[in-house]
Amino acid sequence: MNTMNIHDKTIALVTGANKGLGFEISRQLAQKGIEVLLAARDANKGAEAAEKLQSEGLDVQFIKLDVTDSTSITAAEQEIRDRFGKLDILVNNAGVLLDWGVQPSELDISTLRQTFEVNFFGAFNVIKTLLPLIKLSQAGRIVNVSSTLGSLGDTLNPNSPYFGFRGMAYQSSKTALNALTVQFAKELADTPIKINSACPGWVQTDMGTTDALLTVEQGADTPVWLSTLPADGPTGGFFNSRKPLAW
Amino acid sequence: MNTTFTTQNKVALVTGANKGLGFEISRQLAQKGITVIIGARDVSKGVEAATKLQSEGLTIHPVQLDVTEPASIEALPNFLKEHFEKLDILVNNAGILLDWGTPPSQLDINVLKKTFETNFFGAFAVTKAVLPLLRQSEAGRIVNISSHLGSLADTLDPNSPYFSFQGMAYQASKTALNTLTVQFAKELADTPIKVNSATPGWVKTDLGSTDAPLTPEQGADTPVWLATLPADGPTGGFFMERQPYPW
Numbered sequence: 377m378n379t380m381n382i383h384d385k386t387i388a389l390v391t392g393a394n395k396g397l398g399f400e401i402s403r404q405l406a407q408k409g410i411e412v413l414l415a416a417r418d419a420n421k422g423a424e425a426a427e428k429l430q431s432e433g434l435d436v437q438f439i440k441l442d443v444t445d446s447t448s449i450t451a452a453e454q455e456i457r458d459r460f461g462k463l464d465i466l467v468n469n470a471g472v473l474l475d476w477g478v479q480p481s482e483l484d485i486s487t488l489r490q491t492f493e494v495n496f497f498g499a500f501n502v503i504k505t506l507l508p509l510i511k512l513s514q515a516g517r518i519v520n521v522s523s524t525l526g527s528l529g530d531t532l533n534p535n536s537p538y539f540g541f542r543g544m545a546y547q548s549s550k551t552a553l554n555a556l557t558v559q560f561a562k563e564l565a566d567t568p569i570k571i572n573s574a575c576p577g578w579v580q581t582d583m584g585t586t587d588a589l590l591t592v593e594q595g596a597d598t599p600v601w602l603s604t605l606p607a608d609g610p611t612g613g614f615f616n617s618r619k620p621l622a623w
Numbered sequence: 624m625n626t627t628f629t630t631q632n633k634v635a636l637v638t639g640a641n642k643g644l645g646f647e648i649s650r651q652l653a654q655k656g657i658t659v660i661i662g663a664r665d666v667s668k669g670v671e672a673a674t675k676l677q678s679e680g681l682t683i684h685p686v687q688l689d690v691t692e693p694a695s696i697e698a699l700p701n702f703l704k705e706h707f708e709k710l711d712i713l714v715n716n717a718g719i720l721l722d723w724g725t726p727p728s729q730l731d732i733n734v735l736k737k738t739f740e741t742n743f744f745g746a747f748a749v750t751k752a753v754l755p756l757l758r759q760s761e762a763g764r765i766v767n768i769s770s771h772l773g774s775l776a777d778t779l780d781p782n783s784p785y786f787s788f789q790g791m792a793y794q795a796s797k798t799a800l801n802t803l804t805v806q807f808a809k810e811l812a813d814t815p816i817k818v819n820s821a822t823p824g825w826v827k828t829d830l831g832s833t834d835a836p837l838t839p840e841q842g843a844d845t846p847v848w849l850a851t852l853p854a855d856g857p858t859g860g861f862f863m864e865r866q867p868y869p870w
Contacts, residue, residue, distance in 0.1 A: 446732070480747075480806045481754050488747060492739065496795075501732050528805055528870040532859060542810075548743075548802035555795035556727070558775055563726045563789070612779060623775040623870045 385435075387460045388603065389413040389452075391443055391502060392470030394425040396581035397521065397599075400592040401467055404600045406434035410465065415441035415452065443470045443498030449505045462512035465603045468499040468553075469521045473583050475545040488545045495549035500556055503571075516569035519602045520557050522614065524575045526550025529622030538578075554614055554623060561612030570609055574599040575616040632682065633762075634707045635850065636699075638662040638690055638749060639717030641672040643828035644768065644846075647839035648714055651847045653681035658707065662688030662717070690717045690745030696752050703756055710756040712850045715746040715800075716768045720793045720830050727791040735792045742796035747803055763816035766849045767804050769861065771822040773797025776869035785825075801861055801870060808859030817858035821846040822868060 388405045392398045394416035406412045406429060414429070414436050416422030426438035439455060442448040456463055472494045474487050499520060510516035525547050530536045541547075557573040564571060579595035580588040598615050614621045635652050639645045640661035653659045653676060661676075661683060663669030669685035676683040686702060689695045703710050719741045721734050746767055757763035772794050777783045788794075801820045808818040825835040826842035845862050861868045 479810045480803070481751060481810060483747075483751070485744060485748055485751070489744065497732060497736060500727075500730075500735060504728060504730070504732070507728050526802075528801060531805055531809070542806075544803065544806040547806060548799045551802045552795045552799040554775060555773070555798040556791065558778055559727045559789075559791040559794060562778070563728060 386410045386464045387413065387456070387462065388465035388467065389415055389439065389456070389463060389506070390467040390469055391415045391441060394418065394421040396583065397576055397579055397592055397595050398467070398469035399425055399429075400596040401469060401599050401603075402436055403429055403432070403434065404593075404596050405465065405467075405603060406436050408600075408604060410435075410604075412436045413439040413456065415439050415470075417442045441502075443502050444493045446501060446505075449501055453505050453509065456506070456509055463506055463509040464513040464515065465517045465519075466503065466506055466510060467519045467521065467599060467603055468502055469599070470498060471495045471521060471549075471583070473543060473546045475543045477542050478544075479542055480544040483544055491545035491549045492552070495546070496552045496556070499553055503556070503560060510569060511567065514568060515607065516567070517603050517605060518560070518569065518571040519599050520553050520571070520573045521599055522553050522557070522573035522575055523547075523550045524577070524616055524621060526554060527575075527614070527622050557614070558612050565611070568607065570602075570605050570611040572602045572605075572611060573614040574602050575614070575621055577616060633657045633711040634660065634703075634709055635712035635714065636660045636662060636686075636703070636710060636753065637714040637716055638688060638745075641665065641668040643830060644823055644826055644839055644842050645714070645716040646672055646676075647843040648716060648846050648850070649683065650676055650679070650681065651840075651843050652712070652850060653683055655847075655851060657712065657851075658682045658684070660684045660686050660703070660707070662686050662690075664689045688749075690749055691740045693748070696748050699749070699752050700756060703753065709760060710753055711760040711762060712764045712766075713750065713753055713757060714766045714768065714846060714850055715749060716846070717745060718742045718768060718830070720790060722790045722792040724789055725791075726789055730791055735795075738792035738796050739799070742793070743799045743803070746800055750803070750807065757816055758814060761815060762854065763814070764850050764852060765807065765816065765818040766846050767800050767818070767820045768846060769800050769804070769820035769822055770794075770797045771824070771863055771868060773801060774822075774861070774869055804861070805859050812858070815854065817849075817852055817856055819849045819852075819858060820861040821849050822861070822863045824863060
């Protein structure tokens with residue numbers, strides 16, 4: 377086995393990737409010839425999802441990762457370091473929506489905390505732990521899967537189709553995730569690493585329900601685009617349909 | 624203590640009010656004839672601060688309040704009902720800045736979580752706890768003490784004097800707090816209650832350091848203005864020097 381050739385390949389990690397948007401992002405990245413580490417909490421579901429993409433002839437492998445568990449993140453970092461010596465693309469896709477339709481005054485604080493554990497603290501911990509590996513890439517890319525629902529400008533716009541949406545825990549966790557995007561982008565401004573937030577739109581997944589307007593194929597487009605930005609691409613931005621969104 | 628301080632005056636609660644900005648906001652509200660309850664974690668410091676303002680002829684009462692302690696928050700509504708029978712104004716001022724000068728990649732996740740406990744989850748818990756009382760007020764006002772450092776637009780503006788500030792935990796917690804402002808304002812849009820975020824500016828306090836350009840007297844102006852808005856005043860906004868500030 378020629379290890380150097382493995383190192384030359386672009387390596388991507390997608391969290392929460394055993395289904396829905398993360399699964400589709402993994403597929404589309406692999407279709408571009410990228411070796412994808414499909415990360416999931418549940419080993420059975422993760423392995424099954426990876427096998428499905430392998431059967432399509434794609435270079436996808438399961439890696440166990442629970443974003444709320446520091447030990448699990450550290451173990452994944454060690455595995456990637458040992459096998460590839462670097463990481464080129466990180467897509468922080470793992471996320472939960474637990475308070476759809478709940479008014480802020482009716483929101484249980486434990487639901488608020490649980491949402492932040494995955495959507496915000498989890499994303500932070502994964503970035504922080506994997507950043508040394510991403511710094512070893514020639515063209516590191518970090519994509520935080522955020523949401524238009526986390527846009528303060530949008531949620532205050534009575535003409536937005538999402539104006540009537542209620543889900544403060546989810547919304548504030550995505551706004552906070554955007555702050556993370558911006559602050560890491562500023563710190564990494566002098567490096568080749570680009571970090572951006574992507575809103576996939578309202579996508580037909582378990583989270584988005586069948587009422588959603590977009591297929592997962594459509595939803596994955598902007599995250600995949602940001603994952604594979606050229607050297608002169610943007611950083612520290614928030615995008616939907618490849619266009620800047622209001623904070 | 625079984626005393627009931629029944630009053631025709633408005634009643635305000637200011638959290639984290641034994642010193643700095645919260646202390647000055649309490650003073651200026653009381654100078655307008657408002658009965659002010661100053662919340663402090665340390666009851667002896669709260670009593671000392673109240674005594675000082677009482678000696679200026681102001682109507683001030685201390686209450687032990689730790690915004691990160693569920694028991695402390697649960698006791699709050701009954702305390703307010705028993706002694707004051709109402710609440711008109713809530714100023715969520717309690718806040719901590721633990722990561723000034725720390726790049727995101729060096730931030731300890733425990734510091735990030737601790738910051739959110741006080742600045743975000745604490746503000747949410749207090750707001751939720753006293754909201755039933757504020758709904759009974761004829762002109763309920765909620766002011767969340769945010770920061771220009773939590774403005775995503777400002778932190779991305781190379782011409783901002785705060786462009787080089789690093790403190791992602793503090794910044795993201797204030798961005799998230801702005802989301803709380805917006806979502807509660809939307810829920811309460813059909814009530815007399817107004818919810819706004821204020822940035823006091825960079826103020827000479829223990830948090831702001833002596834390098835800050837503004838006195839606490841100047842910093843308290845916008846929060847006090849928002850706490851006493853007339854019926855036709857704004858809600859769901861973010862203000863500095865009484866002017867809208869970008870998210």
